Amino acid sequence: MRFAPSELAGEDGDGEFCVNLNRVHLDCRLTGAIKVRVISKRWPEHPDKVKGPWVLTPEKLRFDPRVQGRQFALEVYSDGTADAWRLGLPRVDTSQGPRR
Numbered sequence: 549m550r551f552a553p554s555e556l557a558g559e560d561g562d563g564e565f566c567v568n569l570n571r572v573h574l575d576c577r578l579t580g581a582i583k584v585r586v587i588s589k590r591w592p593e594h595p596d597k598v599k600g601p602w603v604l605t606p607e608k609l610r611f612d613p614r615v616q617g618r619q620f621a622l623e624v625y626s627d628g629t630a631d632a633w634r635l636g637l638p639r640v641d642t643s644q645g646p647r648r
């Protein structure tokens with residue numbers, strides 16, 4: 549499943565600055581393990597940059613991608629037949645990146 553759940557820009561966000569995506573904590577119930585990749589773009593017309601996968605378990609539901617861009621998406625998947633999971637909205641730690 550690939551999703552981009554929220555707007556990271558402020559009220560007057562005009563794309564002047566990039567965003568540093570420092571940490572992601574998934575709101576997730578799972579048995580087994582899931583894998584997460586971060587897909588980012590600095591500009592809409594550029595190709596996707598993919599970082600990961602990170603393997604998450606019920607004991608460890610956070611990871612530190614340290615990715616920079618203007619657009620982000622998370623791709624969550626599992627390749628185990630006995631894995632079961634339910635995903636809510638992730639919590640993300642961001643900081644202001646460099647200008648254009």
